[in-house]
Amino acid sequence: MSAFQRFRENWVRPALFFGNNPISLVGGAVTTASGVTLIGYWLVELFGHVTDNPYLGIIVFLILPALFLSGLILIPVGVLIRRRTLKKAGRIPAEFPRIDLNDPIFRHGIDIVLVATVANILVVATATYHGASYMDSPQFCGRSCHVMAPEYTAYQISAHSHVACVECHIGTGAKAYFSAKVNGTKQLIEVSFHPLAPLAPRIIPNYPTPIPSPVSSLRPARYTCEGCHTPTRFDGDKLLVKSSFADDQQNSESQTVLILHLGGEDSFSHRTGIHGVHLGHIEYIATDPTRTSIPWVQRENPDGSETVYAASALNGVQPKGERRVMDCIDCHNRAAHTFVTADEAINRAMADGVISPSLPWIHKEGLQLLKGEYSSQDDAAAKIPQQLEAFYQAQDPDVLSQKPALVKAAGRELVTLYSQNVFPFMKVTWGTHPNHIGHQDYPGCFRCHDGDHVAKNGASITQDCSACHNLLAVEEAKPKVLSDLGIQLPGQ
Ligand code: HEC
Ligand code: HEC
Ligand code: HEC
Ligand code: HEC
Ligand code: HEC
Known part of the structure; x- marks a missing residue:
């Protein structure tokens, strides 16, 4: 007898015989169904339909594989149980039934399985596709995952309300997608087990409140923001008008007017102003998880040399902490989720x-x-x-x-x-998520521009007001500059 025949006689035939029991059949059905669904989902993904929806994630990354596995386990369990019962009753046949393709009943059985599988694939793939495209939308994501309510609410009223979450949070490329999935799955587990977490706080994972910021896994702005924004664009100066009201009975109104020197890269390739200067290579070390305390900054100068600006308290020792290359998000950290004071x-x-x-x-x-x-x-x-x-x-x-x-x-x-x-x-309240643009309400620019970051040659990161802006009026009632410029404010 050849090895193949022996395998068939000693393994396949007994397996088919013992496998013919309700438990194994249910197991087989569960495995097939979940397997087919998974394949359907993967096919959809293959054609570029990515989604970071948590509930679809729960199904695809947790429930379906779990079903698939438990189905697989049920098959041998059923086989063992049937073998034991038959053995006890002394009814194990001397010879197992033959696999006979000439047997019409057996042949039809196979036909039915084949047709059912094809139909399954079609139905499931289509359903998955529609499901996925619906669930891909930020609306669904933000609404169904209540944990995201603060970010989703702020997002909807931001300039980026039509930019999908994935554009900034995942970006392009398979590696980013994979790490987002791993991260997302961890969050799903935390969200799913949330109601049980207080019962055994050390064992059952829970999600943090509030969701921590910064997002340490966020990719460099080069792969996200710069897909849409050109950092070297020259913006020149930008006029900013802010109205404020006093606490008196008349709510006395006043305006602050400033010209921000946004700059950028001009037509002679000079990099100037707020956008221009930070485009060069600036690295920093933050000594706290929120990146608020930045005692050490290093800048690569145009000639390739490096200048270190260090807080005086460091006494020349390089601090330990997160080391990071500065990019858009170090100023625009609330680009899509601005919470105001x-x-x-x-x-x-x-x-x-x-x-x-x-x-x-x-x-x-x-x-x-x-x-x-x-x-x-x-x-x-x-x-x-x-x-x-x-x-x-x-x-x-x-x-x-x-x-x-x-x-x-x-x-x-x-x-x-x-x-x-x-x-x-x-636990998100006023001030929970500081905004790094500016310096009035939060440290922002002054994390570095506090006048205390000094280089060896004595130069410091500037705190000169006019390096960043010209203040044309500070809390003035009806500032003349506004009427000179012909600027009309709403309600006046
Ligand atoms: C324009 C880009 C952009 C888009 C679009 C965007 N985000 Fe964000 N998101 C950010 C940035 C930048 C941060 C803060 C990162 C940092 O400071 O490290 C952030 C932070 C977060 C955080 C962490 C907690 C916090 O408030 O800082 C969550 C959660 C979040 N975003 C969810 C979402 C969801 C859900 C969507 C879609 C509805 C979305 N984001 C769309 C850029 C974006
Ligand atoms: C998919 C494209 C896209 C991506 C990705 C994107 N943006 Fe934008 N962004 C826009 C558009 C479009 C506008 C203009 C919206 C308008 O004028 O209403 C805008 C406006 C802005 C503004 C000015 C409006 C405001 O909120 O003050 C800033 C600042 C900004 N984006 C920063 C960022 C940063 C930082 C990132 C990366 C975290 C980013 N953007 C990622 C498309 C994008
Ligand atoms: C050093 C801090 C800083 C960095 C880094 C930075 N920005 Fe800005 N950006 C600002 C400030 C300040 C403003 C003006 C804010 C305001 O209008 O209130 C601004 C304004 C903008 C605007 C609106 C421009 C307009 O005309 O209204 C866009 C868009 C923008 N930034 C995109 C980016 C992108 C993309 C990057 C990364 C390549 C980036 N910024 C890096 C500080 C920064
Ligand atoms: C991580 C540290 C860091 C942060 C945060 C930071 N900067 Fe800077 N900035 C620097 C360094 C380093 C330089 C280069 C030093 C110099 O030229 O004096 C610089 C230079 C500048 C200059 C040019 C100064 C000059 O004399 O020409 C401007 C303008 C500026 N920053 C604006 C801003 C604004 C506005 C913000 C906040 C929205 C900001 N910076 C946040 C590190 C930082
Ligand atoms: C490193 C750059 C930088 C320096 C230095 C700086 N500022 Fe500012 N300041 C900003 C930016 C950016 C904003 C705009 C923030 C925004 O977009 O809301 C701002 C806004 C302001 C505002 C209006 C704030 C509001 O929300 O009403 C005042 C007032 C102000 N600065 C005063 C000063 C004074 C006074 C100095 C000098 C001691 C100074 N700033 C130095 C970057 C700077």
Whole structure:
């Protein structure tokens, strides 16, 4: 007997005989179905349909492989059980039934399996394709994964609301895609087990609240932002006008006007201004996980030499910490998810007139209501308008009778501002995610430009106000420069 025949006689025939039991058959069906679904998903991916949706991920990376495996395990389990029962009953045949392709029943059985498999593939591939394209959308991702609510909410009102999450968070290339999947799977496990986590905090993984920032796995901006933005574009100077309101009864309005020297690379290849200078090679070491404390900065000069700017407290010792090449994200860290301060939120809404500056004390009172403690966004939505009315009731009931619509609108807008920036269930509140652009509310540029980062030759990273901007007016009421330039502000 050849080895092949022996294999057939001693293994295949007994396996087919013992395998003919309900447990093994269910196992086979489960394995086939999940296997076919997986193949369908992979085919869809092969044609370039990537998705970072967590729920599809749960199905494809956890549930389907688990089903596939448990089906595979059920097959031998069924075989063993049947063998034991038959052995006990003394009913194991001396010779196992033959595999006979001439047997019409057996042949039809195979036909049915073949047809069913082809149909399965067609159905499943199509379903997966449609499912995947739906789930690929940021809308689905942001909405179905409540953990992302803060980022998704901010994203929807950002300039990037039409840029898919994957464009910045994954970028192009198979390696990036793979590492995103590994990372995503870890997060899925954390999200899926979240309800159980408090029972055994050390064993069951849980997701962190808030989701930590910076995203250490985010790829260099070269592979993400620069797919759309040209860093060397020369932007020249940019005019910035900011309105703010005081805490007095009239909500006195004033404007800050500045010209930012954005620069870039000019037609003579000179790199100037805020964008230009940092395009060269700048590396830094951050000594805290949020990249706020940056005591050591190294710049590669145009002639190839290097200058180290170190905080005086270091006494010449290079600190330990994350070493990173500076790119867009070191300034634009909130490009798609800008959370503003409560003051900025209400100032903008008042400048736009959505919260009417004609309501007495509205800046002071609104700010206090925004910063209040609420257990959830629903709680805030119920209490803020109520408390605003109660305030006017107590202080100035005429406002309620004369401008009821404006008070209602202000209450509604305060709720909106709160819900765009504070997410109690994720422990995201005012100031949780600092913005590195500027230096007023957070250290931002002054993480390096604090005048204390000094090179060996005594030069320091500049803190000269005019290197970055010309201040044309600082909190001035109706600054003349605006009328000189013919700039009209909303509501004036
Ligand atoms: C324009 C690029 C861009 C797009 C589009 C984008 N993000 Fe981000 N995202 C970022 C940057 C930049 C950070 C902060 C990275 C850092 O500081 O390291 C970030 C951070 C995050 C964080 C970490 C927590 C935090 O708030 O810093 C989460 C979660 C997140 N994004 C989810 C999403 C989701 C969900 C979408 C799609 C709905 C999305 N992002 C779309 C650029 C983007
Ligand atoms: C898929 C294309 C795309 C990618 C990727 C992208 N952007 Fe943008 N970005 C845009 C578009 C389009 C606009 C202009 C939107 C408008 O004018 O309303 C914009 C606007 C901006 C603005 C000005 C508006 C604002 O929010 O202040 C900044 C700054 C910016 N992007 C930075 C970034 C950074 C940083 C990254 C990488 C983390 C990035 N972008 C990735 C397409 C992109
Ligand atoms: C040193 C900090 C810094 C770095 C690095 C940086 N930017 Fe900016 N960028 C700024 C500042 C400051 C502004 C003006 C902000 C404002 O308008 O309030 C700005 C504005 C912009 C704008 C809006 C321009 C306009 O005309 O309104 C875009 C787009 C932009 N940056 C993209 C990028 C991209 C892409 C990169 C990476 C190649 C980058 N920036 C790197 C600081 C930086
Ligand atoms: C990681 C450190 C770091 C951060 C953060 C940083 N810079 Fe710089 N910046 C440097 C270094 C290094 C230089 C080069 C030193 C020099 O020329 O004095 C520089 C130079 C500049 C210059 C040119 C100064 C001159 O004298 O010509 C401008 C303008 C500037 N930065 C603006 C900004 C702005 C605006 C921000 C915040 C949005 C910012 N920088 C954030 C490191 C940083
Ligand atoms: C390293 C660059 C840099 C230096 C140095 C710098 N600033 Fe600024 N400053 C910025 C940027 C960038 C913004 C705009 C932030 C934004 O886009 O909202 C800003 C904004 C401001 C604003 C308006 C802020 C607001 O939100 O109302 C004031 C006021 C201001 N700077 C004052 C100063 C003064 C005074 C100095 C000198 C002691 C100074 N800055 C030095 C980069 C710088």
